[in-house]
Ligand code: SF4
């Protein structure tokens with residue numbers, strides 16, 4: 001999974017990446033890194049089964065983390081049955097007070113279990 005790690009000016013001088021690697025011992029590839037004294041962005045590729053832990057580790061260090069948009073809901077097809085809500089491993093799909101579902105893109109790790117679970121083809125992979 002590809003994850004963007006965004007460093008702001010206040011955090012760019014800290015050895016955050018090294019600390020995450022040492023503490024979590026999760027290997028990942030650094031695909032690109034555009035960082036200077038003002039901050040910047042590092043794009044990494046993490047093992048799918050470790051992505052959630054890695055995202056959490058960077059967030060704990062106060063770094064902004066973004067994942068690519070992996071799935072989206074097709075409103076015309078969705079009947080709000082909740083099947084995808086039940087299966088999402090990171091609670092990226094929530095039920096609103098009016099019993100409609102909402103996808104929280106920032107929390108989605110792209111496992112695609114919701115796509116496979118929807119009986120109506122109402123949640124689809126974004127290519
Ligand atoms: S499983 Fe499909 S129809 Fe049911 S709430 Fe999720 S997206 Fe909507």
Ligand code: SF4
Pocket residue numbers: 070071087088089090091092093103107108109110111112113114115
């Ligand atoms: S792709 Fe996975 S993490 Fe993202 S909303 Fe679907 S079930 Fe949740």
